[in-house]
Amino acid sequence: MNNRNATTKKITVPVEGMTCASCVVRVEKAISKAEGVKNVSVNFASEKASFEFDPMNTDYRKIEKLVEEAGYKILLDSEKLSGGSFSEKENPDQHTEYEKKLKRDLIFSAVMTIPIVIISMSVSWENFHKMLPVSINDINKILFLLTLPVVFISGKRFYVIFWNNLKHLSADMNSLVAVGTGAAFIFSTIVVLFPELVLKPGDLPHVYFDTAAVIITLILMGRWLEARAKSKANTAIKKLMGLQPKTAIVKRGTAEIEIQLDELRIGDIVVVKPGGKIPADGRIVFGNSVLDESMITGESKQVEKVIGDKVIGGTINKTGYFEFEISAVGNNSVLGQIIKMVEEAQGSKAPIQNLADKVAAIFVPTVIAFAVLTFIMWLIFGGNNAFNSGLINFVAVLIIACPCALGLATPTALIVGTGKGAQLGILIKNGSSLELAHKITTVIFDKTGTITKGEPTVTEIFTYGISEEELLRLVASAENKSEHPIAESIIKFAKEKNINFVETESFHSITGKGISAVVNGRAIVIGNEKLMNEYSTNLDIFKEQILKLNPTGKTTVYVNIDGELKGLLCISDSVKPNSAETIKRLKEMNIKTVMITGDDKKTAESIAEQIGIDFFEAEVMPGDKANAIKKYQNNNEVVAMVGDGINDAPALAQSDVGIAIGTGTDIAMESGSIVLMSGDLNGVINAIRLSKKTLSIIKQNLFWAFIYNVIGIPLAAFGLLNPMFAAFAMSMSSVSVVSNSLRLKNFKAK
Numbered sequence: 001m002n003n004r005n006a007t008t009k010k011i012t013v014p015v016e017g018m019t020c021a022s023c024v025v026r027v028e029k030a031i032s033k034a035e036g037v038k039n040v041s042v043n044f045a046s047e048k049a050s051f052e053f054d055p056m057n058t059d060y061r062k063i064e065k066l067v068e069e070a071g072y073k074i075l076l077d078s079e080k081l082s083g084g085s086f087s088e089k090e091n092p093d094q095h096t097e098y099e100k101k102l103k104r105d106l107i108f109s110a111v112m113t114i115p116i117v118i119i120s121m122s123v124s125w126e127n128f129h130k131m132l133p134v135s136i137n138d139i140n141k142i143l144f145l146l147t148l149p150v151v152f153i154s155g156k157r158f159y160v161i162f163w164n165n166l167k168h169l170s171a172d173m174n175s176l177v178a179v180g181t182g183a184a185f186i187f188s189t190i191v192v193l194f195p196e197l198v199l200k201p202g203d204l205p206h207v208y209f210d211t212a213a214v215i216i217t218l219i220l221m222g223r224w225l226e227a228r229a230k231s232k233a234n235t236a237i238k239k240l241m242g243l244q245p246k247t248a249i250v251k252r253g254t255a256e257i258e259i260q261l262d263e264l265r266i267g268d269i270v271v272v273k274p275g276g277k278i279p280a281d282g283r284i285v286f287g288n289s290v291l292d293e294s295m296i297t298g299e300s301k302q303v304e305k306v307i308g309d310k311v312i313g314g315t316i317n318k319t320g321y322f323e324f325e326i327s328a329v330g331n332n333s334v335l336g337q338i339i340k341m342v343e344e345a346q347g348s349k350a351p352i353q354n355l356a357d358k359v360a361a362i363f364v365p366t367v368i369a370f371a372v373l374t375f376i377m378w379l380i381f382g383g384n385n386a387f388n389s390g391l392i393n394f395v396a397v398l399i400i401a402c403p404c405a406l407g408l409a410t411p412t413a414l415i416v417g418t419g420k421g422a423q424l425g426i427l428i429k430n431g432s433s434l435e436l437a438h439k440i441t442t443v444i445f446d447k448t449g450t451i452t453k454g455e456p457t458v459t460e461i462f463t464y465g466i467s468e469e470e471l472l473r474l475v476a477s478a479e480n481k482s483e484h485p486i487a488e489s490i491i492k493f494a495k496e497k498n499i500n501f502v503e504t505e506s507f508h509s510i511t512g513k514g515i516s517a518v519v520n521g522r523a524i525v526i527g528n529e530k531l532m533n534e535y536s537t538n539l540d541i542f543k544e545q546i547l548k549l550n551p552t553g554k555t556t557v558y559v560n561i562d563g564e565l566k567g568l569l570c571i572s573d574s575v576k577p578n579s580a581e582t583i584k585r586l587k588e589m590n591i592k593t594v595m596i597t598g599d600d601k602k603t604a605e606s607i608a609e610q611i612g613i614d615f616f617e618a619e620v621m622p623g624d625k626a627n628a629i630k631k632y633q634n635n636n637e638v639v640a641m642v643g644d645g646i647n648d649a650p651a652l653a654q655s656d657v658g659i660a661i662g663t664g665t666d667i668a669m670e671s672g673s674i675v676l677m678s679g680d681l682n683g684v685i686n687a688i689r690l691s692k693k694t695l696s697i698i699k700q701n702l703f704w705a706f707i708y709n710v711i712g713i714p715l716a717a718f719g720l721l722n723p724m725f726a727a728f729a730m731s732m733s734s735v736s737v738v739s740n741s742l743r744l745k746n747f748k749a750k
Contacts, residue, residue: 008038008052008053008054009052009053009055010039010050010051010052010344011050011051011053012048012049012050012343012344013048013049013050013074013075013076014047014048014049014074014075015027015042015047015048015049015067015072015073015074016047016072016073016074017071017072017073017161018042018044018047018072019161019172019173019174019223019404020044020172020173020174020404020407022170022171022172022173022363022364022407023044023072023172023173023407024042024043024044024407026070026071026072026170026172027042027049027067027070027072027074028040028041028042028049029070030066030067030069030070030072031049031051031063031066031067031074033066034053034058034059034062034063034066035057035058035059035062036053036054036056036057036058037051037052037053037058037063038051038052038053039051039052043411043414043415044407044408044411045407045408045411045412045414045415045738046411046415048343049074050344060076061076063076064076069168070168070170071161071164071165071168071170098227099224099227099228099231102220102223102224102227103224105153105154105157105220106154106217106220106221106224108149108150108153108154109150109153109154109155109213109216109217109220110217110221112146112147112149112150112154112213113150113210113213113214113216113217115146116143116146116147116150116209116210116213116214117210117213117214119139119142119143119146120143120209120210121210123136123139136205137192137195137205140188140191140192140205140207140209141192143188143192143207143209143210144188144189144192144193144207144209146209146213147185147188147209147212147213150212150213150216150217151181151182151185151212151213151216154216154217154220155177155181155212155216155220157174158174158177158178158181158216158219159178159182161174161175161178162174162175162177162178162179162182171364171365171368172364173364173404175364175368176364176367176368176398176399176401177215177216177219177398177399179368179371179398180215180371180394180395180396180398180399180723181211181212181215181216181395182212183391183394183395184208184209184211184212184215184391184392184395184723185208185209185212187207187208187391188207188208188209188212191205191206191207192205192207206388208391208392208395210724211392211395211723211724214724214727215395215399215723215724215726215727218724218727218728218730218731219399219727219730219731221731222404222727222730222731222732222734222735223731225731225735226404226408226731226734226735226738229735229738229739229742232742239423240314240335240338240339240342240422241339243277243295243296243313243314243315243335244261244277244279244313244314244335245261245276245277245279246260246261247259247260247261247279248261248264248270248279248280249270249271249272249273250264250268250269250270250271251268251269251270251271251323256271261279261280262330264279264280264326264329265326265329266326266327266328266329267325267326268325268326269285269323269324269325269326270282270323270324270325270326271321271323272289272311272317272321272322272323272324273317273321274289274317274318274319274320274321275316275317275318276316276317277314277315277316277317278291278311278312278313278314278315278316278317278324279313280313280326280327280328280329280333281310281311281312281313281326281327281328281329281333281334282310282311282324282325282326282327282328283308283309283310283311283324283325283327284305284306284307284308284309284311284322284323284324285307285323285324285325286307286322286323287307287320287321287322287323288304288305288306288307288320288322289304289305289317289318289319289320289321289322290302290303290304290305290317290318290319290320291303291305291311291315291316291317291318292315292316292318293312293315295314295315295316295423296312296314296315296334296335296338296425296677302318305322310327311324312333312334312335313328313329313333313334313335313336314334314335338422338427338677341427341429341675342418342419342422342427344429344430345414345418345427345428345429345430345431345434350410350414350431350432350434350435350698351431351432351435352410352435352695352698352699352702353410353411353431355702359406363401363406367397367398367401367713368398370397370401370713370717371394371397371398371401372394374390374393374394374397374716374717375390375391375393375394376390377390377717378390378393378394378719389719392719392722392723393716393717393718393719395723396716396717396719396721396722396723396726397713397716397717399716399723399726399727399730400709400712400713400715400716400721400726400729400730401709401712401713401716401730404730404733404734405701405704405705405708405733405734405736405737406702406705406706406709408701408705408734408737408738408741409698409701409702409704409705409737410431410698410701410702412701412737412738412741412742413694413697413698413701413741413744414431414434414694414698415741416694416741416742416744416745417434417690417691417693417694417697417744417747418431418434420690420744420745420747421434421687421690424683424686424690424749425676425677425678425680425683426674426675426676426677426683426686426687426690427674427675427676427677428673428674428687428690429672429673429674429675430673432673433657433673433674434690434691434694434695435691435694435695435698436638436656436657436691437640437657437674437687437688437690437691437692438688438691438692438694438695439638439656440591440638440639440640440656440657440688441591441592441637441638441639442591442592442593442594442632442637442638442639442640443586443591443592443593443594443639443640443642443684444594444595444596444628444629444632444639444640444641444642444651444655445593445594445595445596445613445642445643446595446596446597446625446641446642446643446644446648446651447573447595447596447597447599447604447607448573448597448598448599448644449644449661449679450642450643450644450661450681451575451576451579451595451607451611451613451681452573452574452575452576452579452607453573453574453575453576453679454573454644455489455573455574456485456486456488456489456555456571456572456573457489457493457571457572457573457574458489458490458493458569458570458571459554459570459571459572459574460554460568460569460570461567461568461569461570462542462545462567462568462570463566463567464541464542464565464566464567465564465566466561466566466567469497469499471559471561471566471567472490472493472494472497472499473494473499473500473501473502474502474519474520474522474524474559474561475490475494475524475526475557475559475567475569476490476491476493476494476495476499476501477501477502477503477504477519477520478504478507478515478517478519478524478526479491479515479526480501480504481504481507481515481517482507482509482515486555486557486571487515489571490557490569490571502519502520503519503520504517504518504519505517505518505519505520505521506518510527510531513527513528513530513531513534514526514527514528514531514557514558515527522561522562523561523562523563524559524560524561525537525559525560526557526558526559526560527557527558528556528557528558529556529558531558532558532560532565535560535563537558537560537563537564537565538564538565539558539565541565542565542568545568546568549568549570550602554570554571554572554603554606555570555571555572556568556569556570556571557569557570557571575607575610575611576679576681578680578681578682579611579681580610580611580612581682582681582682582684582685583611583612583613584612585685586684586685587612587614589685589688591688592614592615592637593613593614593615594613594614594615594616594617594632595607595608595611595613595615595616595617596616596617596620596625596628596651597616597617597618597619597620598618598619598620598621598622599618599619600618600619601618601619603618604616604617604618604619605618622648622650622651623650625641625643625648625650625651626650626651626653626654628651629641629651629654629655630654633654633656638656638657639655639656639657640655640656640657640658640659640684641654641655641657641658641659641672642659642661642681642684643658643659643660643661643672644660644661648660652672657673657674658672658673658674659672659673659674659675659676659683659684659687660672660674660675660676661675661676661679661681661683661684674687682749682750685750686749686750689747689750690744690747693744693747694744697740697741697743697744700740701737701740701741704733704736704737704740705733705737708729708733712726712729712730
């Protein structure tokens with residue numbers, strides 16, 4: 001449950017300039033310095049920052065300045081901040097432009113690097129000098145001229161960020177690349193232009209232009225591939241936004257006009273034709289149809305809609321024509337809330353990310369120190385070629401140690417996992433919930449509306465001396481004057497049987513017992529056993545049926561007509577079709593199942609037997625459900641509470657993982673840390689399965705990110721890893737982590 005102070009708002013905004021896990025820590029620190037700001041979370045994979053702020057005490061310009069001083073860029077618009085959220089709609093081409101620029105720089109760098117590599121490799125070939133009669137010094141000058149644009153055009157980004165970091169006494173992945181390639185390029189440039197400074201007479205000039213150029217090219221290639229993979233990981237929000245049409249047809253008097261979506265207002269009457277998308281939330285006022293709501297609820301079956309029924313923006317009208325009145329638009333609609341929820345979830349962190357963040361905070365300075373130590377050790381123990389060996393291994397250590405993979409390991413998996421959940425109608429509010437769900441040991445279910453349909457239904461009718469149709473006609477006609485839930489279930493059942501009602505001549509409600517009425521000249525008393533006893537009704541006619549019904553927990557409605565018992569109606573809240581299957585599958589997963597209900601013990605016991613649940617607690621008041629959950633938590637159980645998200649709010653908040661279950665616009669978006677858009681209890685199973693799969697991917701990513709550095713840095717320090725190979729391996733490590741996370745897109749619901 002959301003317990004944020006009502007005066008605070010939470011927003012998610014894009015951050016430009018982040019290139020590795022170290023950047024995340026610095027941006028978080030910068031934003032946290034602003035007054036009125038708290039709970040800052042920066043996501044490297046989505047390149048966004050989420051934080052809570054007090055609108056009355058927060059200076060937006062101060063936040064921008066603090067982030068800019070740290071070497072990054074964040075755009076805050078005070079007018080848009082009032083909406084509480086940013087989204088891809090603010091700048092849809094931002095990521096595309098970044099990819100395009102990367103690609104241009106990569107192509108230019110590759111075109112220049114290819115001849116550099118060919119020339120550098122050919123220098124040691126005897127026939128090369130015969131084919132091209134130029135001195136080694138001239139060849140080095142050609143390499144210098146070819147490398148110059150690679151370093152200062154394609155590689156400019158690394159040096160600019162390095163300089164900005166240096167001004168703030170900080171370092172990141174760009175610092176490693178800049179120092180490594182810069183050292184190779186500067187040394188080689190001195191050898192070419194001022195050889196007397198570093199060479200003794202007779203020494204053969206040795207340059208590393210190919211090293212600098214190839215490293216820049218390979219890292220740009222890795223960045224580009226990484227950017228492409230990240231854009232695939234972050235498609236969930238774009239797909240959700242794509243659900244809404246760009247325009248809508250509204251009625252203005254007798255005319256129908258087409259307007260843009262942002263011109264829609266609450267109360268507008270919208271026309272929807274077959275095949276059209278619903279532009280906003282509302283209720284049907286004319287017509288009927290069949291809608292495909294799978295993109296919102298994850299349910300594949302189509303839903304019939306008639307006058308008075310709710311429709312959800314983003315769903316598709318399949319067959320009929322209808323008109324509806326708008327009740328919610330934009331961020332207040334179901335789709336708007338889903339987008340906001342997914343965006344916040346993708347900007348959050350899982351607790352497992354904290355380890356990576358702590359490592360990243362000290363990683364780059366440690367690597368630079370280790371690289372310097374490597375250089376010094378090679379100078380001391382490197383023999384005749386000590387300086388050259390030390391320099392090349394210094395560069396290799398810097399390049400192989402890039403922490404990009406470490407920074408991407410967790411957030412990319414969370415982005416893909418939460419996005420996949422949204423497609424399946426499972427809305428996961430934050431990374432903590434997704435991580436914790438796989439540890440659940442006990443699932444506690446509310447009964448009404450969760451295990452059962454939440455709608456009392458007539459399940460059996462017994463009659464004596466009267467037809468079932470006539471009994472229903474008299475009973476439904478009398479109950480038509482009542483507003484009791486049991487009366488509503490009888491009326492609904494009669495309508496489904498196409499029973500014609502007759503006029504009620506008199507009606508009297510008897511609180512807690514039933515009703516009495518005169519219908520069509522016949523005196524009718526409808527109610528419980530107490531009411532029948534008050535009217536001295538003989539119950540022996542249905543003695544056998546009553547004895548069978550009493551243990552089942554069903555509600556029995558007695559019907560007395562003209563002083564005689566003429567019928568029994570059995571009413572119960574029927575179990576959802578998949579409740580028993582869900583309980584069975586949870587047991588197969590070694591998860592304890594518990595049902596909590598305010599109903600009497602007989603009713604609870606009957607439902608528990610039907611679905612095969614492990615334990616149940618009956619006659620529990622709504623306010624006491626949270627205490628019941630505490631009892632299991634005190635026994636070291638990780639508890640998930642599954643409820644309807646409204647009257648179960650305290651219990652959902654108390655549980656380790658609150659799962660709010662509901663359908664369509666009735667769902668309470670603020671309840672629970674996981675929201676199931678449909679009433680299908682299979683969502684509980686799939687949420688746990690998705691959590692397990694996501695955590696498995698995160699652990700794989702972190703393992704490879706750590707092991708890559710643990711193995712790579714010593715190899716580079718001991719001279720066993722060429723810097724160019726290190727650059728390729730470093731780039732591929734980031735791409736492999738993102739690609740591994742993308743496997744979550746193949747997750748299938750059961």
